[in-house]
Amino acid sequence: MRIVIVGSGKMGRAVAALAEGRGHTVQAIVASAENQGGRALTAERLEGVDVAVEFTRPEAAARNVARLIEAGVPTVSGTTGWEAELPVAAELVRRCSGALLHGANFSVGVHLFLRAARELGRELAGRSGFDAFILEEHHAAKRDAPSGTARVLQERLREVDRSRAFPITSLRAGATPGTHVVSYDGQFERIELSHLARSREGFAAGALAAAEWLPGHPGVHRFEDMLFGGPG
Ligand SMILES: NC(=O)c1ccc[n+]([C@@H]2O[C@H](COP(=O)([O-])OP(=O)(O)OC[C@H]3O[C@@H](n4cnc5c(N)ncnc54)[C@H](OP(=O)(O)O)[C@@H]3O)[C@@H](O)[C@H]2O)c1
Numbered sequence: 334m335r336i337v338i339v340g341s342g343k344m345g346r347a348v349a350a351l352a353e354g355r356g357h358t359v360q361a362i363v364a365s366a367e368n369q370g371g372r373a374l375t376a377e378r379l380e381g382v383d384v385a386v387e388f389t390r391p392e393a394a395a396r397n398v399a400r401l402i403e404a405g406v407p408t409v410s411g412t413t414g415w416e417a418e419l420p421v422a423a424e425l426v427r428r429c430s431g432a433l434l435h436g437a438n439f440s441v442g443v444h445l446f447l448r449a450a451r452e453l454g455r456e457l458a459g460r461s462g463f464d465a466f467i468l469e470e471h472h473a474a475k476r477d478a479p480s481g482t483a484r485v486l487q488e489r490l491r492e493v494d495r496s497r498a499f500p501i502t503s504l505r506a507g508a509t510p511g512t513h514v515v516s517y518d519g520q521f522e523r524i525e526l527s528h529l530a531r532s533r534e535g536f537a538a539g540a541l542a543a544a545e546w547l548p549g550h551p552g553v554h555r556f557e558d559m560l561f562g563g564p565g
Pocket of ligand 1: 371
């Protein structure tokens, strides 16, 4: 496949390296200096491209995605923090008969963790004596807090247990790619479920799997729809 990567940061570079290792052609890595407002994402520049993978910043993602969809390029976006603008992007995808796959977390393990957390939440729903909360930890350069994954985790837990708020505490420090923990803390014991991402390659592999899947699948998809064939 011919792939364009939008964003030359940590994730963009990790996806590019993996894509080349798997025999794909990285046609371009579009960096921010040349792409203010998405201006580098022109039809000429995107000619012959099978799929785009976008990992930039919350304030840039919606514009990049719009330009890519208008150019007819199936687009995988892993940028977090722009969820509020998704309905507008979805409408554009519909009008252009385009294809968009987005996700706050492209790790397969995280989606299995979310499912396991929901089961745990179900078991503990309505049982008193436990205070429930979420902790998430990411490297110091991560811009958004709480993480998109922590918010999804909170949503899933609230769906199965309306009696608890599941407050989120975020830590931004050091270099860790990402840790999420849900804790049920009681007077005598604590139940904890956690996911630790060891490196960015797990996210990059998920993004690449999504890029390989997306062409030929019009519409708006979440990463977990691709993984589990429906809402995760
Ligand atoms: N879905 C997942 O699994 C997953 C995993 C990890 C990270 N993420 C998310 O992915 C995003 C990127 O993460 P990262 O770790 O790669 O961050 P990063 O290292 O800070 O890289 C972001 C890059 O995007 C560039 N950029 C900003 N605006 C742009 C534009 N209009 N066009 C092209 N490039 C632009 C930035 O350039 P400048 O520095 O010059 O502004 C920077 O190089 C974040 O939102 C992060 O939360 C998602």
